[in-house]
Amino acid sequence: MNIYDIAREAGVSISTVSRVLNNKGNVTAATRARVERVLARSNYTPSAIARGMAGKPLRTIAVLTVDIRVPHYARTAYTIEREFSRRGYEVSLCNTGGERAEAIRYLRAVTEKHADGIVLVGSIFNQLGSDPQAAPFLREAPVVLANGRIDLPNSYSVLVDDRHGAALAVEHLMARGCRDLFCVRDVATESAEAKCEGFVRALEHAGISDGQDRILDTGQSIAGGEEAVKALLASGRRVDGIVCGEDITASGVVRALRAAGLRVPQDVAVTGYNDSEYARVCDPALTSVDNKPELVAMLCVQLLESLIEKTGPFSSVTIQPELVVRDSA
Amino acid sequence: MNIYDIAREAGVSISTVSRVLNNKGNVTAATRARVERVLARSNYTPSAIARGMAGKPLRTIAVLTVDIRVPHYARTAYTIEREFSRRGYEVSLCNTGGERAEAIRYLRAVTEKHADGIVLVGSIFNQLGSDPQAAPFLREAPVVLANGRIDLPNSYSVLVDDRHGAALAVEHLMARGCRDLFCVRDVATESAEAKCEGFVRALEHAGISDGQDRILDTGQSIAGGEEAVKALLASGRRVDGIVCGEDITASGVVRALRAAGLRVPQDVAVTGYNDSEYARVCDPALTSVDNKPELVAMLCVQLLESLIEKTGPFSSVTIQPELVVRDSA
DNA sequence: CCGGACGCTGAAAGCGCTTTTTTCAAGCAT
DNA sequence: ATGCTTGAAAAAAGCGCTTTCAGCGTCCGG
Numbered sequence: 195m196n197i198y199d200i201a202r203e204a205g206v207s208i209s210t211v212s213r214v215l216n217n218k219g220n221v222t223a224a225t226r227a228r229v230e231r232v233l234a235r236s237n238y239t240p241s242a243i244a245r246g247m248a249g250k251p252l253r254t255i256a257v258l259t260v261d262i263r264v265p266h267y268a269r270t271a272y273t274i275e276r277e278f279s280r281r282g283y284e285v286s287l288c289n290t291g292g293e294r295a296e297a298i299r300y301l302r303a304v305t306e307k308h309a310d311g312i313v314l315v316g317s318i319f320n321q322l323g324s325d326p327q328a329a330p331f332l333r334e335a336p337v338v339l340a341n342g343r344i345d346l347p348n349s350y351s352v353l354v355d356d357r358h359g360a361a362l363a364v365e366h367l368m369a370r371g372c373r374d375l376f377c378v379r380d381v382a383t384e385s386a387e388a389k390c391e392g393f394v395r396a397l398e399h400a401g402i403s404d405g406q407d408r409i410l411d412t413g414q415s416i417a418g419g420e421e422a423v424k425a426l427l428a429s430g431r432r433v434d435g436i437v438c439g440e441d442i443t444a445s446g447v448v449r450a451l452r453a454a455g456l457r458v459p460q461d462v463a464v465t466g467y468n469d470s471e472y473a474r475v476c477d478p479a480l481t482s483v484d485n486k487p488e489l490v491a492m493l494c495v496q497l498l499e500s501l502i503e504k505t506g507p508f509s510s511v512t513i514q515p516e517l518v519v520r521d522s523a
Numbered sequence: 524m525n526i527y528d529i530a531r532e533a534g535v536s537i538s539t540v541s542r543v544l545n546n547k548g549n550v551t552a553a554t555r556a557r558v559e560r561v562l563a564r565s566n567y568t569p570s571a572i573a574r575g576m577a578g579k580p581l582r583t584i585a586v587l588t589v590d591i592r593v594p595h596y597a598r599t600a601y602t603i604e605r606e607f608s609r610r611g612y613e614v615s616l617c618n619t620g621g622e623r624a625e626a627i628r629y630l631r632a633v634t635e636k637h638a639d640g641i642v643l644v645g646s647i648f649n650q651l652g653s654d655p656q657a658a659p660f661l662r663e664a665p666v667v668l669a670n671g672r673i674d675l676p677n678s679y680s681v682l683v684d685d686r687h688g689a690a691l692a693v694e695h696l697m698a699r700g701c702r703d704l705f706c707v708r709d710v711a712t713e714s715a716e717a718k719c720e721g722f723v724r725a726l727e728h729a730g731i732s733d734g735q736d737r738i739l740d741t742g743q744s745i746a747g748g749e750e751a752v753k754a755l756l757a758s759g760r761r762v763d764g765i766v767c768g769e770d771i772t773a774s775g776v777v778r779a780l781r782a783a784g785l786r787v788p789q790d791v792a793v794t795g796y797n798d799s800e801y802a803r804v805c806d807p808a809l810t811s812v813d814n815k816p817e818l819v820a821m822l823c824v825q826l827l828e829s830l831i832e833k834t835g836p837f838s839s840v841t842i843q844p845e846l847v848v849r850d851s852a
Numbered sequence: 853c854c855g856g857a858c859g860c861t862g863a864a865a866g867c868g869c870t871t872t873t874t875t876c877a878a879g880c881a882t
Numbered sequence: 883a884t885g886c887t888t889g890a891a892a893a894a895a896g897c898g899c900t901t902t903c904a905g906c907g908t909c910c911g912g
Contacts, residue, residue: 196868207892212870219871220890237659242635243581244868246572247897252636254615263601268592275591275618279625284632286583286615289604296608303613306571307581330566416803445804452806474745475774477781477806525898536862541900548901549859573898576867 195238204232215240246308253283255498256304256335259315260292265470266487270315270340273491281499283310292318294325301331311335311498317342317384323349336501338494342384343510348501351510352493356385359483359515360392361399363437363465366481366517368400372435372463377405378422380414380443389439389467412443419446420453427454434462435523441466445476448522463523478521485515524567533561544569575637582612584827585633585664587626588644590618594799595816599644599669602820610828612639621647623654630660640664640827646671646713652678665830667823671713672839677830680839681822685714688812688844689721690728692766692794695810695846697729701764701792706734707751709743709772718768718796741772748775749782756783763791764852770795774805777851792852807850814844 197215201208206229213219214229221229246252255278259267275285286309288300297319304312312335314322320342322328329346337349344351360377367375377393379386394405410426412418419438423446426433438444444466448458456462458478466473469484493511501508526544530537535558542548543558550558575581584607588596604614615638617629626648633641641664643651649671651657658675666678673680689706696704706722708715723734739755741747748767752775755762767773773795777787785791787807795802795811802809822840830837 198868208869209871209893210891213891216870222890225891239631239634239660239663241637241868242632243572243575243637244897245870247576247868247899248870249897250870252572254636261601262591262604263594263597265592265594265597268594268597271616272590272592272618275616279617279629284615284617284629284636286613287600287604288608288613289601300608300613302568303571305568307583307613308570308572331568334568442800442804449806471771471801472804475771475801475804477778527898537899538863538901539861542861545900549861551860554860570898573867574900576869576898577900578867579900 195236197238197240200229200232200236200238203236204229251310251502252308254304254307254309255283255285256300256309256312257285257287257315258290258297258300258312258319259287260318261289262287265472266468266485267315269470269487270491273488274313274315274495277492277495278499281495294321294328297322298325298327298331301328305331305334309335311502312337313494313498314339314342314344316340320344320384336498338498338501340490340494350497350501350508352490352497353510353512354385354485354490355512355514356388356485357392357395359467359485359517360389360437361396362515362517363467363481363483363523364393364396364400366519367435367437367463367465367523370435370459370463370523374432375402375435375437376408376410376426376433378410378412378419378436378438378443378447380412380418380422380439386439389437393437414440414443416442416446416449419443419448420450421446423447423450423454436462436464438465439467441468441470441472441476441480441482444480444482444522445472448476448478448480459521459523465517465523469518473518473520476522481520481523482518483515484518486513489513524565526567526569529558529561529565529567532565533558580639580831581637583633583636583638584612584614585629585638585641586614586616586644587619587629587641587648588616589621589647591616594801595797595814596644598799598816599820602817603642603644603824606821606824607828610824623650623657626651627654627656627660630657634660634663638664640831641666642823642827643668643671643673645669649673649713665827667827667830669819669823679826679830679837681819681826682839682841683714683814683819684841684843685717685814686721686724688796688814688846689718689766690725691844691846692796692810692812692852693722693725693729695848696764696766696792696794696852699764699788699792699852703761704731704764704766705737705739705755705762707739707741707748707765707767707772707776709741709747709751709768715768718766722766743769743772745771745775745778748772748777749779750775752776752779752783765791765793767794768796770797770799770801770805770809770811773809773811773851774801777805777807777809788850788852794846794852798847802847802849805851810849810852811847812844813847815842818842 290296323344397405410422412422466480466482469482473480473482619625652673726734739751741751795809798811798813802811
């Protein structure tokens with residue numbers, strides 16, 4: 195059932211049906227009524243493909259994320275989807291797992307389908323801007339990168355000041371009287387680097403200069419947190435505070451500390467990052483840095499929408515995280 | 524840059540370019556080489572829209588979920604996306620939040636865009652099959668419903684036997700010596716009903732007939748779990764085992780029990796459901812029912828793909844969950 | 853040496869819309 | 883009564899592909 199069928203049944207031309215459907219141009223009330231009656235009793239669904247063919251935008255947004263199962267990305271993607279949906283867009287999603295090839299494959303696919311805009315969620319995607327295979331696709335539609343910088347003509351960023359976030363955690367621990375702090379780096383991203391930098395700087399600010407030696411590397415998981423603590427305790431170094439790069443890792447840190455007979459926060463205070471549900475499930479509930487994924491997502495959507503509609507001026511923005519104090523520190 | 528530009532530069536017709544691009548029909552090596560050279564030095568991207576217009580499938584799958592932020596749905600959606608991506612499809616996502624209007628709006632949009640198939644993730648979507656507004660769209664493309672039944676021509680289900688899952692939890696608790704069991708129902712879905720039914724049946728099987736009176740209603744959250752326990756303890760009824768409908772609720776149950784001075788699992792054993800990361804973060808780690816979202820997703824993808832390619836025969840399937848024993852029971 | 857088959861390529865139609873252009877008729881002023 | 887204007891609706895073009903069909907040259911067998 196297409197527009198020709200409707201036109202034939204209503205005894206008008208397809209352009210008239212189109213005018214009725216899109217509510218534009220002049221149509222007499224009588225003609226409009228006749229078309230609408232036919233429309234009502236048919237189950238006609240206009241083809242967005244054909245509409246796209248005729249030059250109208252398809253109103254779809256491509257969202258690239260590392261892994262939607264990570265709560266932080268889920269929250270970001272959720273808000274992006276909801277907000278674009280509210281604005282009449284549909285969102286298409288890809289979990290690249292950080293695989294460059296996967297990102298390129300997907301970017302090609304959405305370019306072929308004429309996506310109206312692209313949102314990259316995760317600092318890892320900043321690489322794509324300088325990737326000769328990926329960059330051409332990123333020029334075909336406006337791009338917004340959540341949590342990372344990208345240098346391309348029609349691309350902007352919404353950044354979170356993770357350096358500041360880590361510094362907030364350090365300051366809080368110090369205010370509690372902690373002096374022997376460590377920082378757990380559980381992933382190799384720009385964002386993790388920023389946290390470490392914030393940690394080191396905050397220590398320097400307090401007159402402690404060996405911050406760089408107080409960074410523990412491990413994996414982003416409960417087991418990762420546990421291992422980091424085991425290694426730390428085995429080293430015999432004194433510790434009374436640990437800043438973690440992720441709540442899930444922090445929960446492993448807490449678990450290992452308790453297993454070693456240490457009390458949290460009395461003996462060792464621990465902070466998480468992302469203020470996820472894990473922070474509330476963990477016992478004791480984690481003090482965590484809220485980096486506001488919903489706010490970031492909202493800003494991404496607003497920015498991308500104005501980019502699509504070319505209602506500038508545009509600019510990248512940076513937001514500040516906040517510390518949420520609970521029981522672990 | 525379109526196929527006409529390529530054809531002109533290569534000095535051939537567009538049909539020849541099309542043949543080269545799609546690797547079909549006969550083209551001499553010389554002609555093919557000439558076209559490919561032009562192709563290589565251009566940044567031509569074929570239009571999937573135009574290809575769709577010409578009758579080819581666009582290879583997009585629509586996925587409806589309640590809320591991607593719920594880990595169980597995130598795991599399901601993730602696997603669906605990855606598997607379809609691997610098969611050359613793109614997935615579009617909508618979080619309906621259980622809103623009928625939102626589902627309908629989205630179904631209309633994807634129908635207009637000629638989605639090749641639809642996956643409904645969550646038992647709540649079984650309503651759509653009998654919804655006069657939604658059903659027409661569900662007839663336009665094959666549909667697979669994860670975790671619920673739907674009665675429509677081209678629709679099939681992948682079910683999890685949640686009755687059995689709850690029964691597994693009951694049996695485990697009884698084997699530990701628990702006798703005064705309760706079940707926490709934290710949401711009003713078909714799936715939650717099945718769990719309660721499994722709970723009641725399993726009790727009956729053990730000679731306990733008042734299972735129906737042992738169901739506690741609350742919200743699906745940490746607070747929900749806490750409230751259920753507070754109400755239960757206030758009632759003065761004896762309890763030594765609690766079966767929960769979700770890990771997150773179970774974590775609240777554990778927290779409230781401990782706050783009341785009860786030991787888990789020694790005084791009261793607790794089981795969760797979904798075997799999510801929450802079960803591992805919780806202290807003590809939750810014994811939980813694994814309802815295998817990845818397996819369900821894989822089966823959905825396989826089923827939907829064969830539906831799309833009409834390589835039958837098709838049939839709905841039911842899978843059995845398994846109990847994962849940890850420290851809480 | 854000619855007819856038919858076959859391989860390669862181009863021409864053209866068609867997919868379902870939007871939009872521009874054209875047609876037509878009615879209404880009005882001169 | 884003629885010419886103009888105006889508004890409604892039809893006609894037609896165009897979007898970028900795929901695919902069918904037709905044309906044309908070549909090769910082979912009779």
